Amino acid sequence: MKVVGLSGSKVGSKTRTAMDATLKELKENYPETEVTLIDLAEYDVQFSDGRNYWEYEGDTKYVTETIMDAEAIIIGTPIFQASIPATLKNIFDLLPERAFEGKIVSIIVTAGTSKHYLIAEQQLKPILSYMKAQIVQSYVFIEEKDFYRKEIINDDVIFRIQRLVEDTVVLTETFAKIREVKEAEYGF
Amino acid sequence: MGMEKYRIDPSKGLEFGIYTLGDHLANPYTGKRISPQQRLQEIIEIAKLAEQAGVDFISVGESHQEYFTTQAHSVVLAAIAQATEKIKIGSSSTIISTSDPVRVYEDFATIDLISNGRAEIIAGRASRVGLFELLGYDLRDYEELFEEKFELLLEINENEVVNWNGQFRAPLKNAKVLPRPKEGSMPIWRAVGGTPASAIKAGYQGVPMALAMLGGPASYFKQSIDAYRDALTRRGLDPTDFPVATTGFFYTAETTQQALSEYYPHINEGMKRTNGRGFAKQLFAQGADQRSIMNVGSPQQVIEKILYQHEQFGHQRYMAQMDFGGVPFDRIKRNIDIIGTEILPAIKKYTAIVEGGKE
Numbered sequence: 001m002k003v004v005g006l007s008g009s010k011v012g013s014k015t016r017t018a019m020d021a022t023l024k025e026l027k028e029n030y031p032e033t034e035v036t037l038i039d040l041a042e043y044d045v046q047f048s049d050g051r052n053y054w055e056y057e058g059d060t061k062y063v064t065e066t067i068m069d070a071e072a073i074i075i076g077t078p079i080f081q082a083s084i085p086a087t088l089k090n091i092f093d094l095l096p097e098r099a100f101e102g103k104i105v106s107i108i109v110t111a112g113t114s115k116h117y118l119i120a121e122q123q124l125k126p127i128l129s130y131m132k133a134q135i136v137q138s139y140v141f142i143e144e145k146d147f148y149r150k151e152i153i154n155d156d157v158i159f160r161i162q163r164l165v166e167d168t169v170v171l172t173e174t175f176a177k178i179r180e181v182k183e184a185e186y187g188f
Numbered sequence: 189m190g191m192e193k194y195r196i197d198p199s200k201g202l203e204f205g206i207y208t209l210g211d212h213l214a215n216p217y218t219g220k221r222i223s224p225q226q227r228l229q230e231i232i233e234i235a236k237l238a239e240q241a242g243v244d245f246i247s248v249g250e251s252h253q254e255y256f257t258t259q260a261h262s263v264v265l266a267a268i269a270q271a272t273e274k275i276k277i278g279s280s281s282t283i284i285s286t287s288d289p290v291r292v293y294e295d296f297a298t299i300d301l302i303s304n305g306r307a308e309i310i311a312g313r314a315s316r317v318g319l320f321e322l323l324g325y326d327l328r329d330y331e332e333l334f335e336e337k338f339e340l341l342l343e344i345n346e347n348e349v350v351n352w353n354g355q356f357r358a359p360l361k362n363a364k365v366l367p368r369p370k371e372g373s374m375p376i377w378r379a380v381g382g383t384p385a386s387a388i389k390a391g392y393q394g395v396p397m398a399l400a401m402l403g404g405p406a407s408y409f410k411q412s413i414d415a416y417r418d419a420l421t422r423r424g425l426d427p428t429d430f431p432v433a434t435t436g437f438f439y440t441a442e443t444t445q446q447a448l449s450e451y452y453p454h455i456n457e458g459m460k461r462t463n464g465r466g467f468a469k470q471l472f473a474q475g476a477d478q479r480s481i482m483n484v485g486s487p488q489q490v491i492e493k494i495l496y497q498h499e500q501f502g503h504q505r506y507m508a509q510m511d512f513g514g515v516p517f518d519r520i521k522r523n524i525d526i527i528g529t530e531i532l533p534a535i536k537k538y539t540a541i542v543e544g545g546k547e
Contacts, residue, residue, distance in 0.1 A: 049327060051317055054464045068465065096464065186473040188449030 001032070001172055004070040007039040008077040008088030014110040016041070017150050018142055019076040021158065022108060025165045026074075033169065036070070038063055040087045048093035056094070064094050072104040072172040073133075074164075075124070079109065079116040083123055092127055100133030102179065104172045106164055107139035110147075117141055134175055136167045189429045194375040194396050195276065195308070196431045196504050201540030202494070203505035204532055205245030206238050206524070207280040207435060208512075210258025213461055215514035216453040222514075224257045228264060230517050235268040237521060239275040241528025245505060246272075247280035247310065253318035255461050262295040269303035277303055280435065280507065281312030281379040281398070285333035286323045288357060289341040290365055297369045305370035310398045310433075311338050312379030316462070329356070338378065342395065345373045377433065384415035391419025394430070398507070401436040401481040403471050406500045409434070409481060413501050431504035434497065437475070437482045438508030439515075440526050444476050444485035450519070451484055458513025483508065487530040494531070495538055 003026060007019040016039055023035055043059040053064035067073060077084050092099075105128050109120045120139050128135050140161055146154035191198060208231055214221040222230070235246045246268060250261040258264050265277050277299060282292055292309065300307035313334035314320075320327045336354045344350055344365045352360040377398045378390040390397040397416050401409050417427040439451035456466040475482035476489065481497060483490045483506075494506055510523045 050330070051327065052464055055316075055318060101468070183469045186448070186469060187445060188452055188473075 001030075001072065001169070001176075002034045002070045003036070003072045003074065003168070003172075004067055005035065005037045005074045006067065006076065006088075006091070007037065007041070008075060008091070009080075009085045010041045010087055011080075011085070012078060013150050014142070014144070014147055015076045015078045015108070017147060017152065018108050018110055018140075018157075018161070019074070021152050022074055022076070022140075022161050022165060025158075025162055026169075029162075029165065030169050036066055038066060040091070045087070045090065045094075047090055053094050053096070060094065063091065067091070068095065068099060070103065071176070072106070072168050073100070074106050074108065074168060076108040076110070077120070077124065079111040079119050082116065082119060084119070089127075092131065095131070097130075098132045100128060100131040102175065103133055104136065104168055104175060105133040106136035106168045108142065108161070108164065109139060110142045112144050114141075114143055134171060136164065136171060138164070138167065140164050189426070191429060191431050191504065193373075193429075194377075194431050196375075198431075198504055199541040201536045201538075202498050202503070203244040203433075204527065204535060205247065205276075205278075205433070205505055205507040206234065206243055206527075207247040207249065207507045207509055208234070208258070209249045209251060209280070209509070210256055210261065210264070211251070211458065211462060211512055212257040213255050213454075213458045213512075213514040215516055216457040227257050230520075231258065231264060231511075232267050232271050233517070234511065234520060234524070235275065235277075236271055237524045238527075239272045241524050242532050243275060243524070243527060245276040245278060245308075245507065247278040247308075247507065249280040250283055251314075251316050251318070251462075252283075252322050253316060262292070262299065265307070266295075266299050266302060269299050269306065272303070272306075274306070276306045276308060278308035278375075278377075279310050281310040283314045283319060284311040284337045284341055285313050285330065286319050286325050287337070289337050289344060290357075290360075290363075293341060293344045293365050294367070296374065297365075297367050300369035300374050301367060307369065308375040308377065309341070310377040310379050311341060315381065315400075332356075338393075342376060342393075345376055348372075380412070380416075382409065382412060384412045387412035387416040388419040391416040392423055394420065394423055394425050396431045396433070398433040398435060401434055403437075403467075403475065403480070403482055405479045406481050406497050407479070410500050413503065432501065433505035433507055434481070434501060434503050435507040435509065437484060437512065438490070438510045438523070439484045440487050440490050440523055440531070442486065444489045447484050447486065447489075448473065448476055451515070454513030454515050456513075487526050491531055491534045494535055498535075498539055 005019050005023045007016050045060050146157050248258050248261045248264050252259050296307050296309050350360045350363045377396045379398050380386045420427045441447040459467045475484045
């Protein structure tokens with residue numbers, strides 16, 4: 001199973017810290033998964049200009065192709081100006097309309113205030129649904145106060161991350177099985 | 189006026205065409221890819237076989253990137269013109285946006301003369317955009333490049349002497365674009381990607397439309413065709429003067445199951461290479477349903493589907509793509525055989541208008 005962790009911002013450290021903790025859980029509990037972290041802070045991705053994603057070069061091509069090649073994607077995002085960061089939206093804009101068809105997508109949100117809790121529900125999920133993702137409905141919402149010096153200090157958050165990882169893996173395996181059975185029925 | 193201008197006689201029934209994008213892909217069953225030379229020669233051979241089978245139209249497209257081999261599609265069409273005698277010849281499509289309309293017209297008028305009046309142009313704006321960079325165009329001009337150059341192409345077709353000014357080409361002053369086609373002008377179609385928004389533009393322009401249909405229900409594409417004819421009417425034109433062509437995947441074998449099973453790996457693997465991702469098996473399996481526009485199935489199934497589409501669309505030409513994704517030549521040949529012996533006779537029988545009789 002190929003899982004990509006997508007850290008969606010170039011700013012700050014909370015989302016990356018949360019992604020590191022998540023992928024650590026994933027690797028420890030599901031060692032057979034192939035895990036790739038894409039931290040958008042480390043890549044120079046250009047803005048979508050309408051090309052097909054594989055027609056870009058360099059980082060843009062690498063990032064989009066790696067995402068398209070994954071069976072599951074764990075998106076980590078901060079909340080900027082009451083919305084998702086432009087860096088993350090640009091990834092969606094670079095991909096085709098039904099890019100997440102047959103893929104499982106789960107969400108981790110970091111935010112400065114609890115007032116941002118529903119942003120993922122109202123702004124990120126509709127995009128993922130439009131792109132045909134199978135969304136892990138419960139997301140992990142982590143606040144400023146849960147971090148200290150680039151560590152998660154609230155154990156309750158780790159507990160929720162563990163559940164998110166488990167849900168992501170179980171759903172991915174389940175959908176793979178459903179597809180297998182369904183495709184076998186076609187007989188070709 | 190009717191459709192004579194576009195060399196279409198609706199009373200003879202639905203025209204059947206074969207088109208290729210000139211893709212150059214490995215056969216997924218063997219993992220092997222034939223040489224570009226062999227692929228080009230086989231395309232010319234397909235045209236000859238199609239003509240023998242009674243197919244009305246053959247066309248070749250241009251895609252300027254890896255996994256394609258007919259970048260110089262007009263050269264291939266000239267070879268087809270020489271190798272055949274009666275089949276109509278066209279492009280599917282000519283990317284007018286990144287070409288000089290004068291040169292395109294010179295090429296196709298020449299093909300028209302070589303072929304004794306059989307050439308047509310289907311002009312499109314490219315679904316793969318590799319050629320913009322290769323040929324030195326800015327993708328940001330995608331729309332305007334097409335509209336301006338397509339209009340110039342139409343103008344050259346209508347007028348022997350052209351006076352023209354535009355953004356993307358040097359002005360033409362009392363320019364004669366020569367040679368002229370056999371009848372003075374030739375059919376020029378606008379390639380449309382499927383959505384009603386795009387079809388409407390062809391209607392407002394008052395040109396015949398070639399509609400690409402990759403997958404989905406016929407009812408969806410009917411909306412585009414209806415929108416096209418509405419737009420023609422709004423422009424004060426008569427839709428019965430303007431032919432509509434549809435294009436899509438085609439594959440036939442003894443049984444529908446065999447057709448699906450043989451063709452699927454070609455489509456799936458081929459799409460991965462050229463469109464970035466495979467073709468969903470579910471969507472392909474639904475292709476066997478009468479409502480799907482993909483004409484894959486037993487000869488009888490395909491006949492029923494094409495007739496159903498004709499009933500829905502009232503189109504004048506159907507163009508079949510059966511060589512995508514490295515289909516081996518003997519299978520293409522078998523498809524053309526079945527078209528000639530079973531499918532064409534049935535389609536003509538049910539769509540031609542018999543003099544003094546009923547349809």
